[in-house]
Amino acid sequence: xxxxxxxxxxxxxxxxxxxxxxxxxxxxxxxxxxxxxxxxxxxxxxxxxxxxxxxxxxxxxxxxxxxxxxxxxxxxxxxxxxxxxxxxxxxxxxxxxxxxxxxxxxxxxxxxxxxxxxxxxxxxxxxxxxxxxxxxxxxxxxxxxxxx
Amino acid sequence: xxxxxxxxxxxxxxxxxxxxxxxxxxxxxxxxxxxxxxxxxxxxxxxxxxxxxxxxxxxxxxxxxxxxxxxxxxxxxxxxxxxxxxxxxxxxxxxxxxxxxxxxxxxxxxxxxxxxxxxxxxxxxxxxxxxxxxxx
Numbered sequence: 001x002x003x004x005x006x007x008x009x010x011x012x013x014x015x016x017x018x019x020x021x022x023x024x025x026x027x028x029x030x031x032x033x034x035x036x037x038x039x040x041x042x043x044x045x046x047x048x049x050x051x052x053x054x055x056x057x058x059x060x061x062x063x064x065x066x067x068x069x070x071x072x073x074x075x076x077x078x079x080x081x082x083x084x085x086x087x088x089x090x091x092x093x094x095x096x097x098x099x100x101x102x103x104x105x106x107x108x109x110x111x112x113x114x115x116x117x118x119x120x121x122x123x124x125x126x127x128x129x130x131x132x133x134x135x136x137x138x139x140x141x142x143x144x145x146x147x148x
Numbered sequence: 149x150x151x152x153x154x155x156x157x158x159x160x161x162x163x164x165x166x167x168x169x170x171x172x173x174x175x176x177x178x179x180x181x182x183x184x185x186x187x188x189x190x191x192x193x194x195x196x197x198x199x200x201x202x203x204x205x206x207x208x209x210x211x212x213x214x215x216x217x218x219x220x221x222x223x224x225x226x227x228x229x230x231x232x233x234x235x236x237x238x239x240x241x242x243x244x245x246x247x248x249x250x251x252x253x254x255x256x257x258x259x260x261x262x263x264x265x266x267x268x269x270x271x272x273x274x275x276x277x278x279x280x281x282x283x284x
Contacts, residue, residue, distance in 0.1 A: 027182040032169055054222065056228055061182075061183045062187065085208045088212060089230070092230060095226055
């Protein structure tokens with residue numbers, strides 16, 4: 001069954017996530033990042049940062065901290081066994097750091113299909129702002145749904 | 149390391165590649181925990197087999213994090229304007245990934261567009277992407 005196109009433009013619930021230093025160190029370890037700027041507060045400060053920086057792709061991980069990470073799939077009625085992460089984009093406006101409180105505002109930007117409906121695509125766009133209401137980044141996640 | 153300068157770069161120039169450690173099951177477990185993406189298909193072989201896969205496999209965002217490492221090893225992160233990736237194929241346990249970036253074009257405002265690629269030990273492409281970086 002095709003995803004209902006009336007959901008295009010729908011805003012998913014916004015949420016706020018604290019950036020924790022311990023998570024950033026764990027992420028650095030998990031991604032093999034030995035750059036001291038991402039592990040050691042003193043090195044981060046020496047590099048001009050107020051605290052450990054959020055590395056470029058970790059914003060996607062923070063977006064998964066939504067109170068209901070399945071909100072999009074539930075709304076659209078998608079079985080998660082049929083979905084693939086097709087593309088991910090980040091547009092950066094300001095860096096984020098440990099101690100920040102980041103607000104995520106996701107919305108369904110588009111739903112379309114290819115190959116006569118065999119593949120459907122859901123594009124989610126998320127605005128991320130910090131505790132000073134400054135724009136940090138815009139995330140775009142393209143999910144592919146395999147039908148049949 | 150000295151920061152790259154806009155005036156000294158030409159289209160076609162290659163950044164120093166990033167050769168990653170082989171992907172192990174521990175790598176997948178650590179990324180599962182650290183990323184917060186607890187989809188069992190990446191860490192639970194029983195679940196993966198029931199889903200029709202031969203084995204667990206890496207999150208697409210793991211090689212994308214490696215690409216980000218290549219970039220933040222080249223310029224300070226504040227220089228990064230955008231990053232995008234298309235997930236081309238699955239990364240398997242044991243794969244040894246190499247991340248590469250090439251200057252595709254020089255843009256206005258001292259920015260450069262980089263073409264990005266992650267390939268395994270056999271040259272199979274896992275991720276294709278691009279980034280825009282603002283240089284001095």
